[in-house]
Amino acid sequence: IRLIRRARDADEAQAGLMNRYLLSENQAKAILGMTLRQLTGLEIEKLRTEKTDLNHKIEDLESILASKDRVLGILKTEFLEVKEKFGDDRRTTVELQAYDMEVEDLIPEENVVVTITNTGYIKRVPATVYRTQRRGGKGVTGMETKEEDFVVNLFTASSHDYILFFSSKGQCYWLKTYRIPVGSRYAKGKPIVNLLPRLEPGERILDMIAVREFDPKRTIVFATRLGKIKQTRLDAFKRPNVRGIRAIALNDGDELVEARIADGDPEVILASAGGSANRFSLGEVRAMGRTAAGVRGMRLRKDDRVVSMALVKNEETELLTVLESGYGKRTKVGEYRKTRRGSQGVKTTNMKTGQSPVVAVLEVEPIDELLVTTVGGIVIRCPVEEIRETGRAARGVRIQRLTEGDKVTAVVRLVRPTEEETAVGDAANPSDRQADS
Known part of the structure; x- marks a missing residue:
C-alpha cells in the first residue's frame, strides 16, 4: 500500500x-x-x-x-x-432392411433432346428449350457448328432411358441418357468417342434408339441405304458390352439408315431420296439373329437410296414426308398402295427437275409436334396440325424457312403428353422413346 x-x-x-x-x-x-x-x-x-x-x-x-x-x-x-x-415424438423410423442406392436414383427424370453431328459431337438439352413456332418459321439456333459439320440425328428420350447406338460397321453400343453431357442450345457438345471409347477409327454413329426395357415381344427393325431390311428381337440387345456387339451385317458400300422399335406386326414404309415409297407388312420379314444381313426391302432405281423408314398402324394413319428444302406434307397411309417386300413402291412426292430429295418419312398425329434441324444447326419446333394434308404426289407446304445454302438434315416427332403420360417421344410404349428422323 x-x-x-x-x-x-x-x-x-x-x-x-x-x-x-x-x-x-x-x-x-x-x-x-x-x-x-x-x-x-x-x-x-x-x-x-x-x-x-x-x-x-x-x-x-x-x-x-x-x-x-x-x-x-x-x-x-x-x-x-x-x-x-x-424432446418430442420421433419423426423417422429405424428399419433393419437396407436399400441399395443407385446413381440413377439421384438423377431427376426429365425429357431431353439428344443431337449428334456429322463429325461425332453429341449433347443433350431439355426438351423445353425449344419453344413451339408456327409453320414456316426460321427456328432457333440449336448448335454452333463448324462450316464442315452439321446435325445428322436428333431424338427425344428420358434421362433414365438406355440409348442404343448403331454404327457404320453394324455394331451396337449402350449408354444411359444421363451420361451424355448436358449442353446449351448453342453448345457444340462432346466427342462421342469420349463416351464410347471402343469406336474404331472411321466408325461413325448412324442411328440411335432410346429404350426403357428390353421386352422380348418387341423387335428392332433395321433399314439400310441399299434397301435391305431386317428385324431382331429387342432382348437380343439387353446385355451391355463395352466393346459393343454386332447388330447387323452390312455388305460393301451399304450402311445403316434407320433403326426402329416395333410392336406386333405393323406395316413398313421405306422411302428413298428420289421420292419413292414402298409399303408392305413387317410380317414378310422373319425375325433374324444379330449377325444376319437381312433381306431386300425395296428395289431401288439407279443412283437412288433409302433415306428413311416409318412403321405405321393402319391406312388411316397419317404419314409425314419432309424434303431437304424444308417443305413437308401429311398424307393418309391408305393413299400408298400396299405392295410386297422388295417392290419398287409408289411416288411419295413429285420429283420435278431441281426438286430437293426426301429427308424423312414418319407416322404422325395432328396433336403432335415436330423438331426439324438443318445443316446450319437451326432447329424449329412446329405443330403437326399446321402442316396441310395433301395428296401423295404433292410437294406440300413450307415447314421451315431456310437461308441460302442451308438444308434439312433430321426430323423428330414429339408426342404431346396426355394427363396420364408425360413422356415425350415417338413410342407405342410410354416408357420407350426413339428417333423419327
Whole structure:
C-alpha cells in the first residue's frame, strides 16, 4: 500500500510492484485494480478460500478427463436434460432392411433432346428449350457448328432411358441418357468417342434408339441405304458390352439408315431420296439373329437410296414426308398402295427437275409436334396440325424457312403428353422413346 501511495502514477506503481515482489505484469495490474478495502487483511481469508476451491475444481476436472466412465456419465446426464427440455415424438423410423442406392436414383427424370453431328459431337438439352413456332418459321439456333459439320440425328428420350447406338460397321453400343453431357442450345457438345471409347477409327454413329426395357415381344427393325431390311428381337440387345456387339451385317458400300422399335406386326414404309415409297407388312420379314444381313426391302432405281423408314398402324394413319428444302406434307397411309417386300413402291412426292430429295418419312398425329434441324444447326419446333394434308404426289407446304445454302438434315416427332403420360417421344410404349428422323 505504501509503495502504491508513493508512486507518481500507475505505471511507476506497476513497475515497483513487479520489481520488488517479482510479480508478472498481469498480477501487478490486478493489484492496482483492487480497492483499498480489498488490499487490507479483511480480504485475505476470502482469497485463500477461493484458491482452495479452484484447486479442488482443477483436481475434479483432471479426474474427469482421466476417466472414460465419468465422461460418458456426464454426457448422458446432459443429453437427458436436453431431451427433457426440448424432446418430442420421433419423426423417422429405424428399419433393419437396407436399400441399395443407385446413381440413377439421384438423377431427376426429365425429357431431353439428344443431337449428334456429322463429325461425332453429341449433347443433350431439355426438351423445353425449344419453344413451339408456327409453320414456316426460321427456328432457333440449336448448335454452333463448324462450316464442315452439321446435325445428322436428333431424338427425344428420358434421362433414365438406355440409348442404343448403331454404327457404320453394324455394331451396337449402350449408354444411359444421363451420361451424355448436358449442353446449351448453342453448345457444340462432346466427342462421342469420349463416351464410347471402343469406336474404331472411321466408325461413325448412324442411328440411335432410346429404350426403357428390353421386352422380348418387341423387335428392332433395321433399314439400310441399299434397301435391305431386317428385324431382331429387342432382348437380343439387353446385355451391355463395352466393346459393343454386332447388330447387323452390312455388305460393301451399304450402311445403316434407320433403326426402329416395333410392336406386333405393323406395316413398313421405306422411302428413298428420289421420292419413292414402298409399303408392305413387317410380317414378310422373319425375325433374324444379330449377325444376319437381312433381306431386300425395296428395289431401288439407279443412283437412288433409302433415306428413311416409318412403321405405321393402319391406312388411316397419317404419314409425314419432309424434303431437304424444308417443305413437308401429311398424307393418309391408305393413299400408298400396299405392295410386297422388295417392290419398287409408289411416288411419295413429285420429283420435278431441281426438286430437293426426301429427308424423312414418319407416322404422325395432328396433336403432335415436330423438331426439324438443318445443316446450319437451326432447329424449329412446329405443330403437326399446321402442316396441310395433301395428296401423295404433292410437294406440300413450307415447314421451315431456310437461308441460302442451308438444308434439312433430321426430323423428330414429339408426342404431346396426355394427363396420364408425360413422356415425350415417338413410342407405342410410354416408357420407350426413339428417333423419327
